[in-house]
Amino acid sequence: MISPVKPRLSGRAKAVVPSLIRDASRVCAELGALNLAQGLPDFAAPPFLKEAAQRAIAADHNQYCDPWGLASLREAIAARCARDHSWRVDPDSEVTVCCGATEGINLALMALLDPLDEVLVFAPFYENYRPNLATVEAVPHYLPLAAPDWQLSEAMLEASFAAAHRLRAVIVNNPANPTGKVWSRGELEVIARFCCRHDLYAITDEIYESILYDGAEHLPLATLPGMAERTVTVNGLSKTFCVTGWRLGYVIASEPITDAMRRLHDFLTICAPAPLQYAAVAALAAGDDYYSDLRRLYQAKRDLLVPALERAGFAPVMPAGAYYVWTDAAVLGGKDSRAAARLLAERALIAAVPGDCFLPPGAVNQNLRFCFAKSDRTLELAAERLEKLARG
Structure with a gap:
């Protein structure tokens, strides 16, 4: 037996x-x-989005597409960055379409971290960040923020850096899940100075950027001085277009980081769902x-x-x-x-x-x-x- x-x-x-x-x-x-x-x-x-997906499936866009993402979708993402944030992004070398923002976070961590590297995580934080870090054997270094304003100061960041041993990156969720915090320009400038001073990367989860209240404004961290080369911006369509099951995300980063993430993405999932990428082009064409x-x-x-x-x-x-x-x-x-x-x-x-x-x-x-x-x-x-x- x-x-x-x-x-x-x-x-x-x-x-x-x-x-x-x-x-x-x-x-x-x-x-x-x-x-x-x-x-x-x-x-x-939205009906227009579902109809675009149905047209793409009927047109037999049902096989593998470019692992980096459809060129037309990457161009639409770059155009949105320029329109909404005056942010110049190269769709050919800096944008990658992936299977949801969750994969995007993991691609960034896999590309930038080695085992035992530490990542600064602001608490409360989105649940996925802990398992994301565990899968690359990185170590979360928590910095608690206090309700109701969840304010961050330079002194708090420096104290966290002094207490860490191998701090290599910081995760910024903006707007934040679960708190609904929208990071102010002043706070993001503090984080930018901190990253530049200590040679750290920033991984920003901006999946809720279009869902804002009471006049709040969204500012991508990557657009601040010194941050374009050291930020991986993670975003997607799930929340803005009410399609959480489509698993369409994207990452924006400098060419060397993008090259690394693309190689990882290719062998993890090959490509995001092809017909839904065609529909995403229609989604990003939506007006103000x-x-x-x-x-x-x-x-x-x-x-x-x-x-x-x-x-x-x-x-x-x-x-x-x-x-x-x-x-x-x-x-x-x-x-x-x-x-x-x-x-x-x-x-x-x-x-x-x-x-x-x-x-x-x-x-x-x-x-x-x-x-x-x-x-x-x-x-x-x-x-x-x-x-x-x-x-x-």
Whole structure:
């Protein structure tokens, strides 16, 4: 009889823990709860975008395309950078289309880091950054920021650098998930000086750049003096065009870094979905009205959910961008954020994400993240349930 083989898993595999965000979505199925957890819109993508994808599939654009991305799409990305930010990007040597912003982050880390290199990560942070770093055996060096403004200073950065051993890069999420922070020009200038002074790379996750509120403006870090050669900008179509399942992202970087990322991307995934790239060209041709309507749409949704959370005692932090709300859920009486999330799901049939996955390991907290990229009916129903919860 052959004995069962116990797999000898790699340290990388063991370091990657299951996603609490996806777990929260599974709770919805278990309890029949409203999903205010995952950044998963429950309303339709724009018709013009779906029609463009259907045309591309019908035209048999269904085989491998250039691993770097369709030339027309890379040109459209560069044109958008020029139009929106007066940022000159070479589509032939500085833009690569990849399988979602998640792959884009990993390409940047794989191209720039060696095992045991350290990366500065601002907390709260997007859940994926920890497993992203684990897959390249890099080490996160956390710098906590405090609610409600999440302010960063030069002194804070220098203290972090002094405490680190092999700091090589910094990740900047702008606008930020889960806090909704939009980084000011002054803060980005502080980060730019810090990177130039200590010869560090910046990896910027700008997937929510078009979702801004109350007059907030987005400034790509790569456009600041000294940063074009040391920044990898990661972006995509998922959030702006409500197609999170399409997995269309892109990275912008100097030619030497782009060359390295392209070689890695080619042997990881070959190319992003070809017919959807044709549709993405149509998406990026959308006029200013599309983006202003998008901001109005999400601001109205934010302004529906946040007051409901306040009335229920959750102490939300008003987001300036993205489509999440960070809250203190101590009102629920849970011993920690996971207990709070479970109590909310059981008592109000609303699923939110525990703060644990956005904070350094071991951080004691009672925070929850809510997503408002939902239909108005979903948000109105959530508000009704929160009101009932507050009444006991």
